[in-house]
Amino acid sequence: MNPNKIMLVGLCALSASSQADVLISEYIEGSSFNKAIEIANYGDQAVDLASANYQLRLFSNGATSATNTQDLSGVLAPGDTLVYVNSNAVIGNNDNALIPVGVGIESSVVNFNGDDALGLYANDVLVDRVGQIGVRETWSDGGASTKDQTLRRLDESTPDNNNSQEFVISSRWFNYAKDTVNGLGCIGQQACDDTGGPIDPPVSDIGQCGDPSTAIHSIRSGNILGQEIVVEAVVVGDFQGNGTDNQLSGFFVQHANANWDADAQTSEGIFVYHFNDPVTVGQRVRVQATVAEYSGGNQLKDVAALLVCGNEDLPSATTLTLPLVDQDLYHLEGMRVSLPQTLHVTPAYTFNRYGESVLSLGKRFKSTQVYPANTPEAAALADANMLNRLVLDDGLSSQNPDEISYFPNFSALNSLRAGSQMTGVEGVINYSFGQFRVQPTALPTVIDANPRTAIPELDELGNLSVASFNVLNFFTDLDIDNATDFRGADTAEEFERQRAKIVSAMVAMNANVVGLMEIQNNGFAADSAIQNLIDAVNAQLPEAQHYVAVKPQVDRIGNDMIAVGIIYQPEAVQANGDAELIRAYPFDADTAKHRVPLVQQFSMVDGGESFYVAVNHFKSKGSNCNALGDPDMGDGQGNCNGQRTLAAQTLSQFFSEKQNVLLLGDFNAYAKEDPMLAFEAAGFNNLVPMFEANSYSYYYDEEAGSLDHALADAALTARVLDATDWHINADEPTGLDYNTEYKSDAQLANFYAPNAYRASDHDPVVISLDMRSAGTISVAAQTNLVEGITSSLVFERLEGDFGEVVVNYQVVAGNADASDLALVSGELVWGADDMSSQTLSLAAYADELAEGQETAYLMLSIEQGSAKLAVSQVELLIDDATALTVSMAQAQIEVDEAAGSINIPVVLNGEATSKTSAWVLVLPSSASWRDYRAPFIQRVTWNEGESGAKNVQARIVDDRRSEAEERFKVLLFGAYPTALGNITSTWVTIKDND
Known part of the structure; x- marks a missing residue:
C-alpha cells in the first residue's frame, strides 16, 4: 500500500463540486482498538474540505448531539481517500500490525463500538452516515453488522443523508470479516495494491451465447462457493432498480424447462446481484459472476460480464400450496412459483417497515390458545403452524417504503388487515434474513374478507356494558430523545396522535365501565394521564355519558411505571364504597412482577344487581423471572408462567366469597395456558370464547391468540348477553399507529388517521350484560296445617323478573315426623320475565292421637338464578283434627x-x-x-x-x-x-x- 495515496493533494484552483461527491467509503470496527474510517471523493472535481466546513462527528450511545468532532481540512482529489484511525490501533510495518504506518491520521472521533453512529457533515448539513443518529443499537441485516466487521461502500450507492430512515447496511455497503484492512486507502470493494490503487479485476472469459455453461442445479451440490462461473438462463424476476430506488439490486434467472435435471430437490434458479446492465423479464442472459452466499441464500455477485441472448418463453412456474410439506424450499430458490389457493393474509410486524406479510391457509392460532401446553395436540398445532406459512415480500431492500408493492393503495383508510385474502400470488422464491419468501412478480388480487367495524358487534344489548382496553403506554410525560424511562409518545405531536386514536375507540365503545391497562402511573390529579384521557373522551360525549375515574386511597397504584385503572359513567352505575387494591403475594411490592389489581364494586343507578370489576395486568411472557425460578420452559407459555398462575390463584381466592364478579385485563396468557386453567378451576368462565369460537385479541409471530380476557363467576355469567373482541388493533398493520419515527413525509400523511384503528396493539374486550334484578321469592314464614287436610302454600316472585329462577325445597322433620306429614322435596321454577305465583301442596296425615300442635320445617334454597329468598325456612305447625x-x-x-x-x-x-x-x-x-x-x-x-x-x-x-x-x-x-x-x-x- 502506498501511504502517499491517501495524503491530501496540494492547493490548486478548484471548480465547484457537490457535497454528495465526498462520502464515507470504508468503516472498520475491528478487534480491540483497531478501528478506522475512510472518506473518499467519488466526484470528478477536487474538494476543499475546510472551505466547505466538512466534519466527521461521533454520536455515542444513542446521543443526538455529537460526543466527538473531527474537522476535515485540505483538498481531496477525485478518487482519493482520507483515513482516520484510532490512536491505540495496532499500526506498524511488521506482520503483527493491522494498519500500516502512514495510512491514517489519529483521531478521537474513531472511538466507536458498533452501536455508535457517525455522521459526515458539510456546512452543518448531514452528507452521509454510518448508523442512525439518536439510536443506540448494533445495526445489522443479512449477516452484515456495524459490530466486529469491515464495511466497504458499494460503488454505485448514493449518499445516506436522511436520518429519519433506519440505517440499512445492505443498501449501500458490502461486509467483510473482522480486521479486514486490505482495502483501506483506496476506493472500491477490492483490496488495495502496492501503489495504493485497487487491484484490477481479471479479464472476462464469458464466451458466446449458447456456449457450454454451468448448470444452476449443480451450484449447491457442487460446492463451488467463491468460484467464478458462467450461467445462461431466462430472467424470471427483475428487481434491479438503479441502485438508488431500493429494489433488490439484481434479478432472478431460471433455466428453461428443457434444461432442468431429474432431481426435484435441486433448484433451477438463482439470484444475480447486479444492476448496472438492465435486463427484462423474458430475456435469456449469459452471466459471468462469482458464486456467493448472502444472508443464507445463494447468489451470483461480482458480475464480470453479461450478454443478452434474446427473448424466450418463461420457464414453468412450480405450483406451491400451503401448508408446505417441508419448510426447506431451497429446491425452489430463485425459481418461479404460483400459489393457486385463496390464502389468508397476516401483515407481519415488519409490514410497514419491510413490506412483509405472511400467507397461510386460514388463520393460524397460537397452539396454547387452542390446547393446553405440553399436550400432543398443542405440539401438533405448533408444528402445523410452521408449515402453514410463507412470507410475501415487497421486492425492496429499503425500510419503510411509501408504497407496498403488492398492495399499492395501502393507507390509513384502505388498510390490509389480517384476515384479508389473496388469490393469484405469483413470484420468485428467495431466502434472506432467515426465511424463505416470495418476491412478487405480479399484482395479486386482494379480497377484503375481514372488513373494519365502526362499533363493537354485539348481538344483544343489555342495560350494562363493560370493556377492557390496553391503551399501549398512554403517558402524559413525553420520552423526549429517548432520554427517560417514560414509555409512551416521544413528542407532543405523537401524544396528540396517540390520544386522538384512543379517544375515537373509547367514544365508539361507549361502555358504562372501562378497565384500562398500560396507563401511566402518575396519580389522579388534573394533570395525570388517566384524567387527561377522561377529559379528552368527555369532550366528545354528551354530559350524560361522561366518565369519572375510580380513585383508590393512594396516589400511585404500585411502583411500576404503568398501572391499571377504571373509569365509569356515573349516570349508569355508581361505585359502592372505596376501591380495593390486591397486595397479597404475588402482587406484593417485594415480588414486583405484576401490576397491582384494582377492584371496585358497582351498582346500577336504575336498580338491579350489584357487581364487582377487577382490572389486571399480569407479567409479560418476555419478562425475566429467572431469579424467581420461573424461566421459559419451552412449552409455548413463555417466561413467568408460574408467576401468572400464582396471580390467577390469588385473584380467585380474593373473590371466593363474593358474587357477580368480573375479572378484566391483559393476563398475558393465552386461553388454554396454566393461568387461564387456574381461573377455570376456581369457577370462572372465559366469556368471549362462549360467544366466539375462534376469539383472539393479539398477534405474535403472525399467530393469533387472546391475551386479553373477561372472566365471570357463575352468577354473573348467567347475565352475560354477548362478549366480543373488537378487532380494531390486532388485525391492523403497525405502521398505522401514532408513531412518527422511521416514516417519510408521505407515510406520515397517508398512514395516519385520528380513528380507532391501530389505537393500540391489543384489541378491546367488550361485554354486554343484563343486570336487572331477578327479584325476591316471598312466602309466609309460618303456616298452620290440619291433620287429614292438604293445605296450599303460595310463593310469589316480587320486585324483579330477570332470568330463570329455580328454588329447591325440602320438608324436614321437627317433632312432627313422616307419620304426621309428607317429607317431600322438589323444585319450583320461574322462567325469565315470569312473575306468576307458585303453589306448593303439603299434606298432613290424620290419626286418632291427641298430640297437640306439632312442628316441621320447609327448607328453601336458590338452585339457579340470582333471586333472593325472603325466608330460607318456613315453620309448619300441624294441629290435631276435630272429628267430623x-x-x-x-x-x-x-x-x-x-x-x-x-x-x-x-x-x-x-x-x-x-x-x-x-x-x-x-x-x-x-x-x-x-x-x-x-x-x-x-x-x-x-x-x-x-x-x-x-x-x-x-x-x-x-x-x-x-x-x-x-x-x-x-x-x-x-x-x-x-x-x-x-x-x-x-x-x-x-x-x-x-
Missing part, C-alpha cells in the same frame, strides 16, 4: 202458630272430605198432622268441601182454634260417611195465637 260429625243445631226451638214455613238446621261441624248425607224423621207428638205439614223422612247433603248448616223444612198450620202449646220432634237417625254428634233431635214447640 252431624248434629242438630238446637235441642229445642219455639215457633208461632202463624210462622208458616220454618227451617230446622242440621250442622256438619267440619269440612266434608267427600259427599256427606244425614237423614231425619219428623215425628208427631202433641202436635198432629193438622198442626204442621212435613215429609216424614228428609235427607240433607253436603258436597265435598262444604260445611255448616243444612235445613229440614216444615210448615206450621194456623187452625184458628184456641189450644194449649203443641209440639213435634225432628229426629236425626243416621249420617254417612260421618258419625252423629251430641244433639240428635230438636223439639219444635208451636205457640197458639188464638
Whole structure:
C-alpha cells in the first residue's frame, strides 16, 4: 500500500463540486482498538474540505448531539481517500500490525463500538452516515453488522443523508470479516495494491451465447462457493432498480424447462446481484459472476460480464400450496412459483417497515390458545403452524417504503388487515434474513374478507356494558430523545396522535365501565394521564355519558411505571364504597412482577344487581423471572408462567366469597395456558370464547391468540348477553399507529388517521350484560296445617323478573315426623320475565292421637338464578283434627202458630272430605198432622268441601182454634260417611195465637 495515496493533494484552483461527491467509503470496527474510517471523493472535481466546513462527528450511545468532532481540512482529489484511525490501533510495518504506518491520521472521533453512529457533515448539513443518529443499537441485516466487521461502500450507492430512515447496511455497503484492512486507502470493494490503487479485476472469459455453461442445479451440490462461473438462463424476476430506488439490486434467472435435471430437490434458479446492465423479464442472459452466499441464500455477485441472448418463453412456474410439506424450499430458490389457493393474509410486524406479510391457509392460532401446553395436540398445532406459512415480500431492500408493492393503495383508510385474502400470488422464491419468501412478480388480487367495524358487534344489548382496553403506554410525560424511562409518545405531536386514536375507540365503545391497562402511573390529579384521557373522551360525549375515574386511597397504584385503572359513567352505575387494591403475594411490592389489581364494586343507578370489576395486568411472557425460578420452559407459555398462575390463584381466592364478579385485563396468557386453567378451576368462565369460537385479541409471530380476557363467576355469567373482541388493533398493520419515527413525509400523511384503528396493539374486550334484578321469592314464614287436610302454600316472585329462577325445597322433620306429614322435596321454577305465583301442596296425615300442635320445617334454597329468598325456612305447625260429625243445631226451638214455613238446621261441624248425607224423621207428638205439614223422612247433603248448616223444612198450620202449646220432634237417625254428634233431635214447640 502506498501511504502517499491517501495524503491530501496540494492547493490548486478548484471548480465547484457537490457535497454528495465526498462520502464515507470504508468503516472498520475491528478487534480491540483497531478501528478506522475512510472518506473518499467519488466526484470528478477536487474538494476543499475546510472551505466547505466538512466534519466527521461521533454520536455515542444513542446521543443526538455529537460526543466527538473531527474537522476535515485540505483538498481531496477525485478518487482519493482520507483515513482516520484510532490512536491505540495496532499500526506498524511488521506482520503483527493491522494498519500500516502512514495510512491514517489519529483521531478521537474513531472511538466507536458498533452501536455508535457517525455522521459526515458539510456546512452543518448531514452528507452521509454510518448508523442512525439518536439510536443506540448494533445495526445489522443479512449477516452484515456495524459490530466486529469491515464495511466497504458499494460503488454505485448514493449518499445516506436522511436520518429519519433506519440505517440499512445492505443498501449501500458490502461486509467483510473482522480486521479486514486490505482495502483501506483506496476506493472500491477490492483490496488495495502496492501503489495504493485497487487491484484490477481479471479479464472476462464469458464466451458466446449458447456456449457450454454451468448448470444452476449443480451450484449447491457442487460446492463451488467463491468460484467464478458462467450461467445462461431466462430472467424470471427483475428487481434491479438503479441502485438508488431500493429494489433488490439484481434479478432472478431460471433455466428453461428443457434444461432442468431429474432431481426435484435441486433448484433451477438463482439470484444475480447486479444492476448496472438492465435486463427484462423474458430475456435469456449469459452471466459471468462469482458464486456467493448472502444472508443464507445463494447468489451470483461480482458480475464480470453479461450478454443478452434474446427473448424466450418463461420457464414453468412450480405450483406451491400451503401448508408446505417441508419448510426447506431451497429446491425452489430463485425459481418461479404460483400459489393457486385463496390464502389468508397476516401483515407481519415488519409490514410497514419491510413490506412483509405472511400467507397461510386460514388463520393460524397460537397452539396454547387452542390446547393446553405440553399436550400432543398443542405440539401438533405448533408444528402445523410452521408449515402453514410463507412470507410475501415487497421486492425492496429499503425500510419503510411509501408504497407496498403488492398492495399499492395501502393507507390509513384502505388498510390490509389480517384476515384479508389473496388469490393469484405469483413470484420468485428467495431466502434472506432467515426465511424463505416470495418476491412478487405480479399484482395479486386482494379480497377484503375481514372488513373494519365502526362499533363493537354485539348481538344483544343489555342495560350494562363493560370493556377492557390496553391503551399501549398512554403517558402524559413525553420520552423526549429517548432520554427517560417514560414509555409512551416521544413528542407532543405523537401524544396528540396517540390520544386522538384512543379517544375515537373509547367514544365508539361507549361502555358504562372501562378497565384500562398500560396507563401511566402518575396519580389522579388534573394533570395525570388517566384524567387527561377522561377529559379528552368527555369532550366528545354528551354530559350524560361522561366518565369519572375510580380513585383508590393512594396516589400511585404500585411502583411500576404503568398501572391499571377504571373509569365509569356515573349516570349508569355508581361505585359502592372505596376501591380495593390486591397486595397479597404475588402482587406484593417485594415480588414486583405484576401490576397491582384494582377492584371496585358497582351498582346500577336504575336498580338491579350489584357487581364487582377487577382490572389486571399480569407479567409479560418476555419478562425475566429467572431469579424467581420461573424461566421459559419451552412449552409455548413463555417466561413467568408460574408467576401468572400464582396471580390467577390469588385473584380467585380474593373473590371466593363474593358474587357477580368480573375479572378484566391483559393476563398475558393465552386461553388454554396454566393461568387461564387456574381461573377455570376456581369457577370462572372465559366469556368471549362462549360467544366466539375462534376469539383472539393479539398477534405474535403472525399467530393469533387472546391475551386479553373477561372472566365471570357463575352468577354473573348467567347475565352475560354477548362478549366480543373488537378487532380494531390486532388485525391492523403497525405502521398505522401514532408513531412518527422511521416514516417519510408521505407515510406520515397517508398512514395516519385520528380513528380507532391501530389505537393500540391489543384489541378491546367488550361485554354486554343484563343486570336487572331477578327479584325476591316471598312466602309466609309460618303456616298452620290440619291433620287429614292438604293445605296450599303460595310463593310469589316480587320486585324483579330477570332470568330463570329455580328454588329447591325440602320438608324436614321437627317433632312432627313422616307419620304426621309428607317429607317431600322438589323444585319450583320461574322462567325469565315470569312473575306468576307458585303453589306448593303439603299434606298432613290424620290419626286418632291427641298430640297437640306439632312442628316441621320447609327448607328453601336458590338452585339457579340470582333471586333472593325472603325466608330460607318456613315453620309448619300441624294441629290435631276435630272429628267430623252431624248434629242438630238446637235441642229445642219455639215457633208461632202463624210462622208458616220454618227451617230446622242440621250442622256438619267440619269440612266434608267427600259427599256427606244425614237423614231425619219428623215425628208427631202433641202436635198432629193438622198442626204442621212435613215429609216424614228428609235427607240433607253436603258436597265435598262444604260445611255448616243444612235445613229440614216444615210448615206450621194456623187452625184458628184456641189450644194449649203443641209440639213435634225432628229426629236425626243416621249420617254417612260421618258419625252423629251430641244433639240428635230438636223439639219444635208451636205457640197458639188464638
